[in-house]
Amino acid sequence: MELETRILAKNDALATKNRAWFAGREILALNLVSSPGSGKTTLLERTIRDMKITTKLYVLEGDQATANDGERIRAAGAPAVQVNTGAGCHLEADMVARGLVELKPESGSIVMIENVGNLVCPAMFDLGESAKVVILSVTEGEDKPLKYPHMFRAAELMILNKIDLLPHVDFDVSRAIANAREVNPDIIILQVSARSGEGLETWYDWLRHEVGQAREAAFA
Ligand SMILES: Nc1nc2c(ncn2[C@@H]2O[C@H](COP(=O)(O)OP(=O)(O)O)[C@@H](O)[C@H]2O)c(=O)[nH]1
Numbered sequence: 001m002e003l004e005t006r007i008l009a010k011n012d013a014l015a016t017k018n019r020a021w022f023a024g025r026e027i028l029a030l031n032l033v034s035s036p037g038s039g040k041t042t043l044l045e046r047t048i049r050d051m052k053i054t055t056k057l058y059v060l061e062g063d064q065a066t067a068n069d070g071e072r073i074r075a076a077g078a079p080a081v082q083v084n085t086g087a088g089c090h091l092e093a094d095m096v097a098r099g100l101v102e103l104k105p106e107s108g109s110i111v112m113i114e115n116v117g118n119l120v121c122p123a124m125f126d127l128g129e130s131a132k133v134v135i136l137s138v139t140e141g142e143d144k145p146l147k148y149p150h151m152f153r154a155a156e157l158m159i160l161n162k163i164d165l166l167p168h169v170d171f172d173v174s175r176a177i178a179n180a181r182e183v184n185p186d187i188i189i190l191q192v193s194a195r196s197g198e199g200l201e202t203w204y205d206w207l208r209h210e211v212g213q214a215r216e217a218a219f220a
């Protein structure tokens, strides 16, 4: 218990440094969290390819093993640095700090941090991001916000992905939204398909708005 508190306190101090580093460069940093396979990398690939936001995008890829996602991102056209966590089930602030040295994002850009896929540990670790974005796909069940309340409480935005599959699964969208709002009344919810592109305009609108906020915050 005490060890956990000390680890979290050390992480929080480093996250505060990362946050100041981002703010000094007017960078919007987002921490993307979800179960494995809900579509984080696909959403990033699509976002990079669509280029509907004029802001330059960089990606820090967190996974226990492999460089696969980093390669997918580079193939889509954005700089990416892969951070492998080994046995670790989440990224920590110091890993992000080291990744940034290599990634070298320019001022005014967006840094997307794809966290290790699970809805438990990443909720506890602040990376210095502007916001956590949780991705839930329609194949996972509408009860997930209730089962993993910490994650959905920590997130500012929930992206409900794979809505192209709705005709084939018995997923109750309104129940999923109600469950998310039950644990986090303020959460913003967007419904998209990273495959078909449906709903992605709302995601790009949100990104543009957040980029503006990151720039304003730098002068506050
Ligand atoms: N039908 C459908 N499949 C998707 C969508 N988004 C991602 N996928 C698929 O879901 C699988 C996992 O996606 P991936 O982006 O690797 O998930 P990650 O583990 O969260 O990064 C892949 O086979 C994707 O092609 C979507 O919107 N619709």
Ligand SMILES: [Mg+2]
Residues within 6 Å of the ligand: 040, 041, 042, 069, 114
């Ligand atoms: Mg991925």
